[in-house]
Amino acid sequence: MTELKISDVTLSFGGLKALSDVDMTIEPGLITSIIGPNGAGKTSMLNCISGFYHPTQGDIFYKDKKLTHASPHQISNMGIARAFQNLELFSGLTVLDNLLLARHQNLKYSFLHAVFFFGKASRVESENRSFVEDVIDFMELEPYRKSLVGNLSYGIQKKVEVARALTLAPDILLLDEPMAGMNIEEKEDIVRFVMDIQKERNITVVLVEHDLGVVMDISDRIYVLDFGEVIGSGTPEEVSQNPKVIEAYIGEE
């Protein structure tokens, strides 16, 4: 079974410890949320998993494979996709091209096929297109298919970001604050998508989010980080009863 295991991960920048001895297990098929106050190390954790940072100590395992020192493209090829917090889209391209790009590794044809564009390249590209259309359909992006990503509104761009990660056909999807800066309606939309992603596509979701209401409602497991340490974990009920978590969020009584 797919399982992501993070054991004793420490990440330090000089004297600053962004993460210290973090232990997490991400169970397959569930929505696992990572929450915590600002600067708690949530995004650093995602960066470690997706290979943009490499832990100073400790290891990350995925299906018994060690990916502590793998680079982002290797990790995305293993089936771990990631949506960024600050939009990292290809702004000069259309929504369609952005999604087609995500299929890079799944397209098997040679350079020569591409140059002459006969047989195989043409066939693979049209199959690729229908795969992408499937995702566009799923994420309800049809009206924006041909518009440049840079010209779209923030809410739509966030959706494209999630769609692009989904196009990688991952087993695990890392979502970094997909709801930040959105209004209630857009938030509800994204929540519905996240749940659909988990249920219909059977993808394990790792969610980093500030909106506690959303997190408590949809998560199966929650890890709470504060100053780079795990201060609480478990089901939403367990976490909301945890005195340490209450202290971190509300302060001492």
Added chain:
Amino acid sequence: MSQNRWLATGNFYTTYREEQRTFSTHLDRTIFTLFLVLLFAWPMFFDLGNKYMFVVDNILIAIVAVMGLNLVTGFAGLISIGHAAFVGIGAYTVASVCRTMGTSHELVTHFWPLLIVLSGLMGAIFGGLVGLPAFRLKHLYLAIATLSFQMIFQWVINFMTFFNQGQTISIGRVYWITGKVGRGDHYEFWYYAILVIVILLGFGIRNLLKTKYGRALVAVRDNDRAADAMGMHPGLTKVYAFALAGFFAGVAGALHAYVFRGVGFESFTLHESVSYLAMAIVGGLGTLNGSFWGPVAIRMLDLQVEHLSEAAASYLPQGTNLATASKPLTFGLVIVLFLMFEPRGIANWWRITKSYTKLWPFRY
């Protein structure tokens, strides 16, 4: 299945494969075919003379080089200030064959298409090598790395006796099915040869841009962090972009060597590199048709300025060389004006024209 394939109006796609077509309507394809026919036919009715045919050949060679530069700088967003050096690599590949095997060796005179491809590959190898710093360097720092290659290239050519220390190395006349290509037919023959190469390479790029190999280039330009997360190696993609540009430059270099019937270092200086960059900018970075407009515009400008200065020189005191002074001036002026008023280049005018005529005969 689509109802009307002649106009864009009412032209519907019913399969994804239909959407891959290079020409979306029959009208587009017909116009393009007629244009190609015109390109092939005009020298038969209209004798331009050697002097101007030489200029036309030069434009076509510049188009080949700029197509490559546009791939690396326009599509992949990596500024290359050493493009003339890559063109030089191609030219000196032909020259080295001449130096080692003799000016009129069969490889040079009979198997010239092979030698042109070989020069392209040589350019690609050097392009890849020079692109290696792209693993670590970005933006301006990478541009400086390419500049250093330009310097090293010039230095090597100037000091190696094998390359005649930058003095002209002559290249023999080539043979075609009809026999040796003589003095009278030389430029016309190469016009056709280069035209065919330009068309082949143009379609090659067009196809490439529709596939993952083209999209990868744009991905590293727009956001190489995200490109990494999408499963492509950003460093390798950049090296590949440089190799691709090197191939085009190498081919352009070999053609340059054949058309000029000699290779000397002054055709591959920093000034030429900047010229290519200017052509790419004026034509329109990141567009395929921009690679055609740019060289035509800049080379024509040079020619016109030369003519005007000659005409003006008769009114000026003798000894003033107006052409030498006004060439760099107009060249710089054009670049500045383009950067200020049309940074997307002539290709943008083409785009606007096309979108106006798209719905013809309807207004909206």
